[in-house]
Amino acid sequence: MSKIKEYASLCVSRWGTGEFGGEKLGRPDPFTVLSDETRLAITVLLCLKGPLTAKQIADELELSPSTILDHIKKLKNAKVIREVENIKKKYKRERYYDVDILPYFIDENDEISRRIGKYADILKNTALAVFEKCLDELSKYIKDTLMAKHGITLKRDDVKYFIWLNLLREIDEYFYEKGVLKPPLKTPKRHFFYLGLKRR
Numbered sequence: 075m076s077k078i079k080e081y082a083s084l085c086v087s088r089w090g091t092g093e094f095g096g097e098k099l100g101r102p103d104p105f106t107v108l109s110d111e112t113r114l115a116i117t118v119l120l121c122l123k124g125p126l127t128a129k130q131i132a133d134e135l136e137l138s139p140s141t142i143l144d145h146i147k148k149l150k151n152a153k154v155i156r157e158v159e160n161i162k163k164k165y166k167r168e169r170y171y172d173v174d175i176l177p178y179f180i181d182e183n184d185e186i187s188r189r190i191g192k193y194a195d196i197l198k199n200t201a202l203a204v205f206e207k208c209l210d211e212l213s214k215y216i217k218d219t220l221m222a223k224h225g226i227t228l229k230r231d232d233v234k235y236f237i238w239l240n241l242l243r244e245i246d247e248y249f250y251e252k253g254v255l256k257p258p259l260k261t262p263k264r265h266f267f268y269l270g271l272k273r274r
Contacts, residue, residue, distance in 0.1 A: 077135045081115035084122075084271050086180060092258030092265030095152060104175070104267050107152040112137070113145045117154055121177035121271060125158050125170040146171060153263045175267040183270065208237055 095103030
């Protein structure tokens, strides 16, 4: 197996939320940029061993530095990687690169889920009770809505999900207001992007 395939195969999850690119932002989106196996391998390598120079990346992936620099430019434009200062650099002109996304190992995510499980259980019971109250509250109102004119009722899964999303949006707005969370569209990149990796 080539080094590129080896590193790229370690990525098992790519996801995010917000605005990722296009004409409005004037940059490519990370999903499209990381669909290229070499760029994905560079990103995974930086997740595991960064910060690194273009030459160090090229040596590890057995590619020419010029090829790596072309990919680095595209990754930087998509806000997947960034140039960083490295106090250990030997020469002033050396440029080091690191990821500009949130990487995690799948087993770390599993452990985070395990550790917050007891709190999630409390929230699940509370959320279920609140959601059922919401459905009860809306049972009469829904009958006079546009969806009802098309024979759509509160029993449909898509209607319930629509209501659930509205409830989640209310919670999000409250957390934003309290400063607990910051919405991705209010950040300089206008998105949050995550890369899930398995261990070598």
